[in-house]
Amino acid sequence: MNVQVIMQDGRPAFAVMPFAQYEQLLKKAEMTENQADKLTFPQEVIDYKYDNNCSFIKAWRVYLKKTQKEVAASLGITQGAYSQIENAESNQKSTLEKVSKALGLEIGQLTLVD
Structure with a gap:
């Protein structure tokens, strides 16, 4: 993954990445969220x-x-x-x-x- 971390006051504040990678992360997060919606707990x-x-x-x-x-x-x-x-x-x-x-x-x- 090609990510640039931007520091602020000596701490990571932002992450910059190619838009295609960002879209992939969103898709994975959405899939994980959808799976979590289907989980049940007695x-x-x-x-x-x-x-x-x-x-x-x-x-x-x-x-x-x-x-x-x-x-x-x-x-x-x-x-x-x-x-x-x-x-x-x-x-x-x-x-x-x-x-x-x-x-x-x-x-x-x-x-x-x-």
């Missing part, structure tokens, strides 16, 4: 997440009545490693993709911003 998942101050990953796992050990086995990792994923402040996209697949969900259902 009220039980939302309630569990906020009542227990936990991640969406954990809330979905509990809702789907799966144990950490079961999900870990489907991922080919230990229960302890899965617990770290479930309790992490953030996870890599590749990890979220694997977990969403193991739970039968869309990645966006695990990453909704609080």
Whole structure:
């Protein structure tokens, strides 16, 4: 991507790029927004997440009545490693993709911003 960053007071303030790249970014953002519009969350998942101050990953796992050990086995990792994923402040996209697949969900259902 060919981007020029314009600084203001020593901090990035603007990004200038070719218009074609800008249009591509808009198209990708629109596609992502449309996908997000189609995501659903059972009220039980939302309630569990906020009542227990936990991640969406954990809330979905509990809702789907799966144990950490079961999900870990489907991922080919230990229960302890899965617990770290479930309790992490953030996870890599590749990890979220694997977990969403193991739970039968869309990645966006695990990453909704609080």
